[in-house]
Amino acid sequence: MQIAIIGAGPGGLSAGMILAYHGFNVTIYEKKNDVGGRNSYLTDNNAKYRFDIGPTFLVMPFILEDIFYQCNKSLYDYLELKLLDPYYKIDFGDGTELHLGHNLKRVIENIKEYNLNDVExxxxxxxxxxxxxxxxxxxxxxxxxxxxxxxxxxxxxxxxxxxxxxxxxxxxxxxxxxxxxxxxxxxxxxxxxxxxxxxxxxxxxxxxxxSGIYHVIGGLNQISKAMATVFKQLGGNLKLNSEVSNINIQNGKATGLTLKDGSIVDYDEIIMNADFTNGLSNLVSNSKRSKYTDNKLEKMDHSYSNFTLYLGLNKLYYNLSHHNFFNIDNYPNLKKTSVDSFIYVQNPSINDSTLAPCDHSTMYITLTVPNTKSDYDWKELSINIRNEIVKLLQKEAKLDNIEEHIEFERIITPDEWEKCYDVGYGACFNLSHSRNQIMSKRPLNNFEEFLNMWLVGGGTNPGSSLPFVFESGRVTAHSILKKYNIKVPELFIPPVSHGYFNL
Missing domain, CATH: 1.10.405 (Guanine Nucleotide Dissociation Inhibitor; domain 1)
Incomplete structure (x- = not known):
C-alpha cells in the first residue's frame, strides 16, 4: 500500500514511523529543506546560536518512548533527555515567586508561603x-x-x-x-x-x-531529527524541498497528490500534517469541500498567536531558571497587546552547552497575543514590544545591561507565523480548545470530508501541545493498520499512581 504524508512535522513523522515499520510504502513530502515544521530550529547566519522555533517543553515523554518502542527502537539511542528541577519559576511581580518542580516537598514548602490551607x-x-x-x-x-x-x-x-x-x-x-x-x-x-x-x-x-518536564540536549528540534532518522532506517522515503500543491479528490475520495512541479502521484491513503486551516484551504479546492469550506474555516475559533523574540547573548545568566514566567502588568506596551498577564522566558543554556559558544547563551521569549484576525499592525508595534521586553528582562529578571550583550536577535510576529510558517491566521496552537472544538467536535483523524484522507497534528485529536501531536500520529497510524486488518500494537499505559495523598 502506498501512503503519502504531507509535512515532516512531529505528527507526520510519528505516523510515518509506525506505518513504515508495519511494511507500508510511506513517502513524506516536506516543502522546506529540513524536518520538524515548528518543531525545527533557527540559527544566526554563522550558526553560532541555535534556537527551537516552537515547542520548548517536553512533558509525558512516555508517549514518545512508546512510539519508538513500537518501531523496535529505543528513544534513548537517539536523544539525551534532561529532567528539569525546578520545572519553571513564576514571578508574580509583587515580590513573590512560585517554583514548581519534581521535588513535591519543596513545592509544598513554597505553597505554604502563600496560604497554609492551600497545601491540603x-x-x-x-x-x-x-x-x-x-x-x-x-x-x-x-x-x-x-x-x-x-x-x-x-x-x-x-x-x-x-x-x-x-x-x-x-x-x-x-x-x-x-x-x-x-x-x-x-x-x-x-x-x-x-x-x-x-x-x-x-x-x-x-x-x-x-512524569516531569524535560529538556532535550540540542533543543526539542532534535526530536523531529531523530524521528526522521528512524523513519528512513525503517525504509521510509523522505522528500525534502518537495512542495505539494494539491490533494487530488475524485468522487469524494482522496486519490493522490499534485506536486508543485506539476507531477501527479497516486496514493492509497493520504495523511495531511499541515496546519489544518492553512493546509485545507491551500491543498483542497473549496468547491470540493462541503463541511470545512473557506467560510467555515474563517468562522472557526482559532487559538492565540505568539510574539516571539530570540536572543543570542555573549553572557550566561544563572539567576534565571530554565523556564520562567514574568508578570507584565507594569509594562503597558506588553499589557495592551498581550491576551494574558505573563510573558515566558526560556534560558536553556544553563542546562545545555550545545546551543551557544562557551560563556554565551540563547534566550527565547514569548508574549501571547491575538492572531491575525485582529487588526494589529505588528510591523509598527514590534520595536516597542521588543524594547519593553528588554526593559522587563533588565528590571524583573535582573539581567543587568542585557542590551549590550545581545549579539543576535530575531522576531517572529503573528503575521510571520502565518506567511513564513504556513500557520492559519498565525494561530500558533492551531484550532482553539474550546468546548465545541475538542474530541468528536474537532476535525477527525479519519477525516470526515473525504475517504482515504487522514489528519495528524494540532488541528485534530487529541489536540495541540507536543505530546498530543505525537499521539495524533499514532492514533491515525493505528486506524490505518485496523483498516487493513493489521494487528495494532498494545498501548503503553503510563504508571501514574504515586500516592500523592500521603505527602
Missing part, C-alpha cells in the same frame, strides 16, 4: 487529577467517529469536567489567586484563556508533576 488543596488536586487522568487518558487516544451522538465524547464531558472551565476547577483547590494563576498557565499552550479552557486539561499540569 494541592494534595487534593494531585490525588483528584491522578484519578481523573486514569479515566480521561484513554479517551485522548481514540479515533473519534463522525456521528450525531458520540458516546465517548459524552462520557468525557462528565468524567473530564469539560462543562467547567480550568480556572473554576482550580478555585475548588486553591484560595490564593496567585496559585490559581500558577497552576493554570498551561492554557497558554492550548491557545485559550483559563476562563474558557475546559477543566479537562487540568490533567496537563498534573502530568508535569507525575
Amino acid at each position: 488543596g494541592f494534595k487534593k488536586y494531585l490525588y483528584d487529577n491522578e484519578q481523573k487522568f486514569n479515566k480521561v487518558f484513554p479517551f485522548l487516544r481514540k479515533d473519534y467517529q463522525n456521528s450525531i451522538i458520540n458516546w465517548d465524547s459524552l462520557k468525557l464531558f462528565f468524567i473530564g469536567k469539560t462543562y467547567m472551565s480550568l480556572k473554576k476547577d482550580l478555585i475548588r483547590y486553591f484560595q490564593d489567586d496567585r496559585l490559581i494563576t500558577g497552576f493554570s498557565l498551561i492554557h497558554k499552550y492550548l491557545g485559550i484563556s483559563s476562563e474558557k479552557c475546559p477543566a479537562l486539561y487540568s490533567i496537563l499540569p498534573y502530568m508535569e508533576f507525575s
Whole structure:
C-alpha cells in the first residue's frame, strides 16, 4: 500500500514511523529543506546560536518512548533527555515567586508561603487529577467517529469536567489567586484563556508533576531529527524541498497528490500534517469541500498567536531558571497587546552547552497575543514590544545591561507565523480548545470530508501541545493498520499512581 504524508512535522513523522515499520510504502513530502515544521530550529547566519522555533517543553515523554518502542527502537539511542528541577519559576511581580518542580516537598514548602490551607488543596488536586487522568487518558487516544451522538465524547464531558472551565476547577483547590494563576498557565499552550479552557486539561499540569518536564540536549528540534532518522532506517522515503500543491479528490475520495512541479502521484491513503486551516484551504479546492469550506474555516475559533523574540547573548545568566514566567502588568506596551498577564522566558543554556559558544547563551521569549484576525499592525508595534521586553528582562529578571550583550536577535510576529510558517491566521496552537472544538467536535483523524484522507497534528485529536501531536500520529497510524486488518500494537499505559495523598 502506498501512503503519502504531507509535512515532516512531529505528527507526520510519528505516523510515518509506525506505518513504515508495519511494511507500508510511506513517502513524506516536506516543502522546506529540513524536518520538524515548528518543531525545527533557527540559527544566526554563522550558526553560532541555535534556537527551537516552537515547542520548548517536553512533558509525558512516555508517549514518545512508546512510539519508538513500537518501531523496535529505543528513544534513548537517539536523544539525551534532561529532567528539569525546578520545572519553571513564576514571578508574580509583587515580590513573590512560585517554583514548581519534581521535588513535591519543596513545592509544598513554597505553597505554604502563600496560604497554609492551600497545601491540603494541592494534595487534593494531585490525588483528584491522578484519578481523573486514569479515566480521561484513554479517551485522548481514540479515533473519534463522525456521528450525531458520540458516546465517548459524552462520557468525557462528565468524567473530564469539560462543562467547567480550568480556572473554576482550580478555585475548588486553591484560595490564593496567585496559585490559581500558577497552576493554570498551561492554557497558554492550548491557545485559550483559563476562563474558557475546559477543566479537562487540568490533567496537563498534573502530568508535569507525575512524569516531569524535560529538556532535550540540542533543543526539542532534535526530536523531529531523530524521528526522521528512524523513519528512513525503517525504509521510509523522505522528500525534502518537495512542495505539494494539491490533494487530488475524485468522487469524494482522496486519490493522490499534485506536486508543485506539476507531477501527479497516486496514493492509497493520504495523511495531511499541515496546519489544518492553512493546509485545507491551500491543498483542497473549496468547491470540493462541503463541511470545512473557506467560510467555515474563517468562522472557526482559532487559538492565540505568539510574539516571539530570540536572543543570542555573549553572557550566561544563572539567576534565571530554565523556564520562567514574568508578570507584565507594569509594562503597558506588553499589557495592551498581550491576551494574558505573563510573558515566558526560556534560558536553556544553563542546562545545555550545545546551543551557544562557551560563556554565551540563547534566550527565547514569548508574549501571547491575538492572531491575525485582529487588526494589529505588528510591523509598527514590534520595536516597542521588543524594547519593553528588554526593559522587563533588565528590571524583573535582573539581567543587568542585557542590551549590550545581545549579539543576535530575531522576531517572529503573528503575521510571520502565518506567511513564513504556513500557520492559519498565525494561530500558533492551531484550532482553539474550546468546548465545541475538542474530541468528536474537532476535525477527525479519519477525516470526515473525504475517504482515504487522514489528519495528524494540532488541528485534530487529541489536540495541540507536543505530546498530543505525537499521539495524533499514532492514533491515525493505528486506524490505518485496523483498516487493513493489521494487528495494532498494545498501548503503553503510563504508571501514574504515586500516592500523592500521603505527602
